[in-house]
Amino acid sequence: MHSPATAEPLQAVARRGPASLWPFRLALPALAWLSGLACVQLQRELPGEGAFAAVLLFGLACLIAAMRSRAAAALRLLGFSLAAGLLAFSYGSWRAELRLAERLPEAWEGRDLLLIGRVDSLPAATLGQAGAPGWRFEFALEAAQAGPLASDPPLQLPPRLLLSAFAEHADAAPPPLRAGERWQLLVRLKQPQGLMNPHGFDYELWLFEQGLRASGVLRPGGAQRRLAEAPFASIDAARQRLREALQRRVSEPSAAGVLAALSLGDQAAISRADWALFRDTGLSHLLSVSGLHVTMFAWAAQGLLGWAWRGSTRLCLRCPAPAVARWGGVAAALAYALFSGWGVPAQRTVWMLASLALTRSAGVRWPWPLALLLSALVVTAVDPWAVCQAGFWLSFCAVGLLMAAGDAEPARGWRAQLMAGLRNQAVATLGLAPLSLLFFQQLSVVGVLANLLAIPWVSLVITPLALGGAILPGLWIWGAGCVELMMALLRGLASWPLAVWTVPVAPLWAQAAGLAGGVVLVLPLPWRVRALGLALALPLLWPAPERPREGEFEFLAADVGQGTAVLLRTANHALLYDAGPQYAPGVDAGQRVLLPLLRALGVRQLDQLLLSHRDSDHVGGAASVAAGLPVRVLRSSLEPGHPLHRLFPSSLPCEVGQGWVWDGVQFELLHPSAEQLQRQQLKSNELSCVLRVRSASGQRSALLMGDLEAGQEAELLRRHRPQDLPAELLLVPHHGSKTSSTPELLAAVAPRWAVVQSGYRNRFGHPALPVLARYQAAGIEVFNSPDCGAWRWRSDAVAPSCQRQLGRRYWHRQPSADRAGLSWQGPPAPGAHLEEDG
Template identity: 40%
Template sequence: MRSAIVGFLLGIVFLQMQAILPAIWLLACLALAAISLVCATYKIPYWQLKFSVRLLAGFACGFVWAALFAHYYLRHELAPEWEGRDVTVIGTIASLPSYFETGARFNFVVEKVVQQNGESPVIPKRLALAWYRNGDQEQTPQPLLTAGARWQLTVRLKRPHGSANPHAFDYEAWLLERNLRATGYVRGDQGASSGNRQLQPFVFSPGNLVQLMRGRLRERILDALPEHRYAGVLVALAIGDQRAIDQSDWEIFNRTGISHLVAISGLHITMIAGMFAAVMAALWRRSFFTNAALPLLLPTQKVAALSGALTALAYVLLAGFGIPAQRTLYMLLVVALALWSGRIASVSHVLCIALLVVLLVDPWAVLWPGFWLSFCAVGVILYTSVGRRPAARDDGNARISKWWQGLRAAGATQYAVTIGLLPLTVLLFGRVSLIAPLANALAIPLVGLVVTPLTLIASALPTPLSAWLWHAAHLLLEQLALLLGWLSALPFAVWQAPAPQAWTAGLALLATVWLLAPRGWPLRWLALTGWLPLLLDQGSRPPAGEMWVTALDVGQGMAVLVETADQRLLYDSGPYHSPESDAGNRVIVPYLKARGITALDALVISHVHNDHAGGALSVMDAVKVGTVYSSLPPQHPIVQAAADHQNCHAGQAWQWGEMKFEMLYPDIEQYQASAAQQKSKPHMVSCTLKVSHGPHAILLPGDIEAAQEQQLVARYGEDLKSTVLLAPHHGSGTSSTAAFLAQVDPQIVLFQVGYRNRFHHPKQQVVARYQERGTEGFRNDEGGAILLKFGDGVAVDTYRNQRRRYWYGR
């Protein structure tokens, strides 16, 4: 059975790497072949061959199961002709609404679609919606949204789409896993005039009831702890909603390696279930201090198992039934079932059955780090503990001996998990917290055994008792956070590493298995050499004689990385979204760190517009930046934060090896224009940079328009000629004039635009202008990040082409 389940896992992993889904008839053939293999195993006498056949049968079953899931989910698509059009729908709010500064986000289950001018829109059943406040009325209250409420809403939708960059979060896969087959926003405010109104305050269903309870509990905690910094952490521990935790706190939790505690993780569920089971066992054993002799009616062990399983189920439901919590629940249920059936369940069987149930429920779980970390952590514990623990010695003091043995076991487990997950952590996150063992040794007992129980007990108590307990839990978190903040500030707290190659990660994994082998295994210390390729990896670099250019997919904005083996320049930094989110911390910094880039020699911010300068501060906080070139005013925060700032102007030039940089615009006199003119048209001083490498060049003009293009043509003429052109102003109708294109004469044009952006960039007439010249065009909204390699020629590719997946729908 275990071999078949491992094969089932491998089959699902293989399916999730496919560019297209196999046809149904092919899946039917594979299913029949799998059934034949299963039947054949009963007649195979050799266990080695039987193992291989079961593995292969499980592989085929996993592949077919995941493909059928994908076929079913992908059927529920938004028809392309209904993208960007107003649609009126009736349905219920199916998630806990998440409020932010300018509105709220929630999932919506469509019950009915109102006909639009006699047409019947084809709308998926589940939508991810945002409802923004009216920008013209800052005091407009946000409509009160509650889970389970039935609403009529006028919405504008689009098909699932997210930024596509190397080493970045796959938003489209995340939407597919949750069966959210369209995203969009609510049009207008609440009221009859807009068509948005609540029809029923609550529609009963088990799911809606759970979500409503979660929402009420979140409100109680936040109301009891107003203006308390870690109230969001208590909400996360109670209901699994982490959205109220500040980004700066997340950074501390990640650097100290305790982020798994700031959620309803498997550890919390196991601890809470174990504590409740122990209490119930003690009370049952004593018959609740009566003479009923309850253990004679039902064994205490069974009562404890049932109590723990039911507690885990209730806690997981309160957490929103997330996939990480489900894994632990299934394992506890398997153990409880084994005890009740009188069967002895080995830990490996429990782990494999839990693995099977998770994959049956969610085949896309294999795409996320939490899946691998949780199962691998349990696997490491089993590998290093089962059959190895020494027997307790009787030293005359049983209590002290028991505590000492428990302390040793906990230390050994923490050591094994830290070492065992190191290669996987580097592979998934690119960094390892070196102080995690110490931080976890302090945080696990405090958060798991004190803070979380206090939070949950308070949830069941009336006011003011609940408020007192939540304040006590918050006080403990504050003291823990002070210590964690000090630990995270240590210079050696985190070891940063580039994303490793597959062979270095595999070698390190084998070395780890060797290192954690039982005592007596020969030359265990030699296993450390297997880590060397992983530890010494400096990330990918352009080879000598090449220049790489990456136009990152940052939505409607610009961010272009230019690099050789030794130098790197970033042109623009993408848009700013919120205090917690911008293109810098969401796209650019993860990409730089995954590539092993810890410093930029230069940063160019073309002008002050949000879609060009929005992520700069996040980049400057995360990596060392040499010189900042910009057209920003002296009081701008980016200028103030720069260690070395220079206003970009025509005539600036420098050379890095074979790369030559020339700033072509603006003239230094442009800065003498009136402040009002610069404020209304900041693109008039947009830094225009030409980067040459051998016979080829790329021209980066920012948001210049026709007037600035005319000045460039008049001044430089044929010197503007470049192999690659970043389309001025994202391909707007006010740029890319014929005269300018005639002088640049690009072979390749890059359009950095967002999917279905509100400006409709690039304009069709501009695209046609490039096509008439025979210029090959590449767009971020279609291909994701655009990757160019300059050598003897210019090779270009896109991330979506390199990493084709069936859910991209291209």
């Protein structure tokens, strides 16, 4: 283990002659290994047994042939590289098959099951839909059965589960769960299910990588029982005790959250508002126990141990101080990573440090690119899904950029060290900018300054105080003061104009050019060559978002769970019909789904937000949308005193007869009437705004019905002429409830496609099976969001697309043939989320 300054520069290797270039022959097989694993993660389905056996045998044959061949070195290298790629593909497929085999059988979804096991993580505080407090935790399963009797046969379920436990109501206390304890729990499980939207977070991949193959909620009743206390040596139990001591000592939530995240790896302790602040200032990487903190902790331990070891001649004669210090640093990194929760980023760092220490102990002084490749090989051998994570590429690219742009000799003197720090920060920011835009579609403009100030402050001041508080709790008070000072500075930086640069998703060619440009910009090359890098990066900085043609429109039904949110776009305008549900207090579809989706598509403002009615599954994300994006007009059936009116510059009622034309596309409201808006006794569903959208040619149209029910459907048919209602696309009324979608409506609209926006295994039983049968009898193709994900259609396109099919990978849940996920499985646990995952 060594600092970048001690890495052997490429120029020195080249000067020593061709014989010293033999380590570079390992680079191509290492790259082939990474490519083989990456190919596995791109598969929609894993290869069958025959294909798997063929790839494995061919890879072994290439390896044996390369080892025994007396051909030219280049041919042998090619053989080793081909073998590495094929064997990596086989290895990744094998690991994936093992993980897939742990899936929850569909027959046990939605049924009460009695589990015995151990709380296998630090319980994270969460809130249910009704504001009931609760815990979310990982559970290591030991035994499971479907009945309450000991004689009931055991079940084969996934070995690790993600469970939630909620209090019975908002004023009650959640179950007293503690890390490391053994419990008997009555739970209701479901397969991993995430929201599938264009350019959205892949929650199912995250669960798959963590080995969590089912999620569930504790059921009410007396079956929950603690069986044993946590073992004395339980690390997670010690972490929970320290977290509680920290929360008692530090009352300010933001400071306590940051200190808990840095010392215990409890990132859930940081509020969403604080995470947004760290993201906007480019500091998200600092507030997790990442490679930076683990590495700095290891370097500090290495320095202290080496200094102490050199003080004893006898110890140095037995074992050289550098070797002891090197492996002592790895041991310290391992201890810190374990105590902070053994998160995936910390694991990657430990394996990287261990591999570097191993090469140095073996007397190998490889140039830094090879050392970095070896580390990546070790990391992906342990965690094949690391290549799917942005953190993997950001971590290794950051180290590579710093080493490539660094000097062979370390800086001497404080001025030189300050300039080296400024240069390294600029290199990291410029070099990682294309990756940040590629992964997150945003770049913190103030990030260079924020990182320059915060990295030494967090790494050298706050983190040592957070860790030292475990021994001297009084240090947490000092740490909290330092956190509050930093937060005040970050709020000031985030308030600057254009503090965050947000761009839509660029096409693939622009992404590739931007990555190449970022590398060229930071390498020690002449400025004329670096200018080429800037030119390559420009398409990634200012991509031209794809828009509908003049006279046409795009319909995108976002996957928001149990709720409605539809984006309608023309050539130059955008309308959002409803804003999705609120999942829990402070968590809604606006912040989690709609704002990231709108930014990725290049929607910089909404010309209109149309809220069909006041139910929370339709307006739950409206406040977040208003806070995150300019909205010119709110149009709704909300009562005049509704608080949402105050969030928008202009607010209009939606009434039948209103209409407008954008870029040749016609928009018309068909319900409710002005008289109905004045009648207080009507239910909110009965006031749903019904919107019809028609292309300029009049050949393509869509009808959005809100939560209209049978009585108002009949009124709609009486009020409008028969030729006004037919539409090629129907947004199914009330999520497919039994109270809507009458045969008369389906006959009058006669849609080709119908879209249902509902949650996976939702508690309402939407869409109802009789309603689906009614659509099927009418010859209408129905798309349900749990099976389809986001549904997207352009009026000038032949067919629509489902995001779950477009972005399908082998780890994603596949729709069942018998549509078992649509049937009602009973009420949820008290306080549970309407849409728990994603």
